[in-house]
Amino acid sequence: MQPVILNEPFRAIFYAPYYVAEARGMFARQGVEVRRDTAGDPSKAAENLLSGRADIAWSGPMRPMMLRDRDPSCPLRSFCAVVMKDPFLLVGRGPNPGFTLADLPRLRFGSVSEVPTPWWCLQDDLRRDGIDLASLNRVTGRSMAENAAAVLAGTLDVAQVFEPHAALIEARGGAVWHRAADRGPSAYTAFYATEARIAERSAEFEAMIRAMAEALTWIAQAPAGEIAATVAPLFAEVPREALTAALARYQALALWSPTPHFPRAAFEQLRGAMTTAGILKGAPSFEDCVDEAIVTRALGA
Numbered sequence: 001m002q003p004v005i006l007n008e009p010f011r012a013i014f015y016a017p018y019y020v021a022e023a024r025g026m027f028a029r030q031g032v033e034v035r036r037d038t039a040g041d042p043s044k045a046a047e048n049l050l051s052g053r054a055d056i057a058w059s060g061p062m063r064p065m066m067l068r069d070r071d072p073s074c075p076l077r078s079f080c081a082v083v084m085k086d087p088f089l090l091v092g093r094g095p096n097p098g099f100t101l102a103d104l105p106r107l108r109f110g111s112v113s114e115v116p117t118p119w120w121c122l123q124d125d126l127r128r129d130g131i132d133l134a135s136l137n138r139v140t141g142r143s144m145a146e147n148a149a150a151v152l153a154g155t156l157d158v159a160q161v162f163e164p165h166a167a168l169i170e171a172r173g174g175a176v177w178h179r180a181a182d183r184g185p186s187a188y189t190a191f192y193a194t195e196a197r198i199a200e201r202s203a204e205f206e207a208m209i210r211a212m213a214e215a216l217t218w219i220a221q222a223p224a225g226e227i228a229a230t231v232a233p234l235f236a237e238v239p240r241e242a243l244t245a246a247l248a249r250y251q252a253l254a255l256w257s258p259t260p261h262f263p264r265a266a267f268e269q270l271r272g273a274m275t276t277a278g279i280l281k282g283a284p285s286f287e288d289c290v291d292e293a294i295v296t297r298a299l300g301a
Contacts, residue, residue: 001031001032001033001203001204001207002033002201002204003033003034003035004032004033004034004035004055004056004201004204004205004208005035005037005053005054005055005056006034006035006036006037006054006055006056006057006058007036007037007038007039007044007045007048007049007054007056007057007058008036008037008038008039008045008057008058009038009039009040009041009042009044009045009057009058009059010038010039010040010041010042011038011234011235012087012162013162013163013164013231013235013238013243013246013247013250014083014087014162014163014188014189014250014255015058015082015083015189016219016227016231016247016250016256017082017083017212017215017216017219017256018036018058018082018212018215019230019231019234020215020218020219020227020230020231021208021211021212021214021215022034022036023230023231023233024215024218024230026211026212026214026215027207027208027211029211029214030207030208030210030211031207032204032207032208032211034208037054039054039057042059042060042063042115045057045059046059046063046067046076049076049192049193049194049197050075050076050194052197055193055197055201055204056191056192056193056197056201056205056208057191057192057193058082058189058190058191058192059189059190059192060115060117060187060188060189060270061078061187061188061189061190061192061262061267061270061289061290062116062117062120062187062270062274062279063076063192064076064077064078064192064289065270065271065274065280065284065289066274066279066280068284068288068289069279069280069281069282069284072288075194075195075196076192076193076194076195077192077193077194077195077198077289077290077291078187078190078191078192078262078289078290078291079190079191079192079193079198079205079209079260079262079290079291079292079294079295080190080191080208080209080212080260080262080294080295081187081190081257081259081260081261081262081263081266082189082190082191082212082216082256082257082260083188083189083190083255083256083257084185084186084187084188084255084256084257084263084266085180085181085183085184085185085186085188085253085254085255085266086118086121086180086181086183086186086188087162087163087180087181087188087250087255088112088118088121088122088160088161088162088180089160089161089162089163089166089176089177089178089179089180090158090159090160090176090177090178090180091148091151091158091159091161091165091166091169091170091174091175091176091177092151092157092158092159092174092175092177093151093152093154093157093173093174093175094173094174094175095175096175096177099177099178100178101125101126101129101131101178102129102131104126104131104136104158105131105132105135105136105137106137107137107157107158108137108139108155108156108157108158109136109137109138109139109156109157109158109159109160110138110139110140110142110146110147110150110151110156110158110159110160111138111139111140111160112144112160112161112162113140113141113142113143113144114143114144116279117188117270117273118160118162118180119160119277120273120274120276120277120279121180121183121186121269121270121273122160122180123273123276123277124272124273124276124277125180125183127276139156144159144160144161144162144165145165147159147160147161148161148165148168148169151169151174152169152172152174158177163246163247163249163250164235164238164242164243164245164246166246166249167241167242167243167245167246167249168238168239168242170245171239171241171242171245176249179253181253181254181255182253183269184265184269185263185265185266185269186266186269186270186273187262187263187266187267187269187270188270190262190290191205191208191209191212193205195291198291198294202294202297205294205298206294206297206298207298209260209294209295209298209299210298210299212260213259213260213298213299216256216257216258216259216260217258219251219256220251220254220256220258224244224245224247224248224251225244227244227247227251228240228243228244228247231243231247259299260295260298260299261292261295261296261299262286262290262292262295264286267286267289267290268286271283271284
């Protein structure tokens, strides 16, 4: 097998299964050499796939879905489900056990600016709960770190963040008020590649899928501290206690798919959220956007 160039869109704790597969030699045991390269953002990763600078990447299935909606001839397809629940959380300065989304309009709320999917999904939840988005006192354009600091300073009531921001806020007396993963299936991260590259590198990609199946099984059962020790070199700036707490939360939420097979319900939830957000004009199908056949070949079932 030839080495595979894998694009990581950006560094994030919820991508832990990919780092586990690399760090614990799971790709190597499957006989594939994976060379991970950080693209810097999901758009760049997609560009690298389309230009041939990368063989495969991981990212939200929203990207093939969105690009195929704009251009049905777009060759990108997702496969090998990994993060199939929403990893974002709403955090506040102190405990608020009675919080519901209906409380959000009366609060100063900072939404995520770095990536679009968490807001698309949250706005869909709000609409389904009958909440008028125009009633929100929503702060946009600030980073999660900036919003987390504003929550702790008392200039913002609630912020939408992923880990480790939530664990770091908790360490300073803050609290998680709402867990988006409680919504249920939501397609957040899978491999993706062009149809041509999937055909050309099928042996290598199938080996990677088997490695990810092993990683998903391991991460579901391993103590959070052991997972933290495995991925810690990639998160040197995160205190070990916060990293462990973050991974324990995601593990308890069953954030990661039990197998690489792509759940249709997770795809449909994301497509619905993108539609209500006005991102999709049509309804790209599961079959057009997801390649399940390569997963079945890789796993034998």
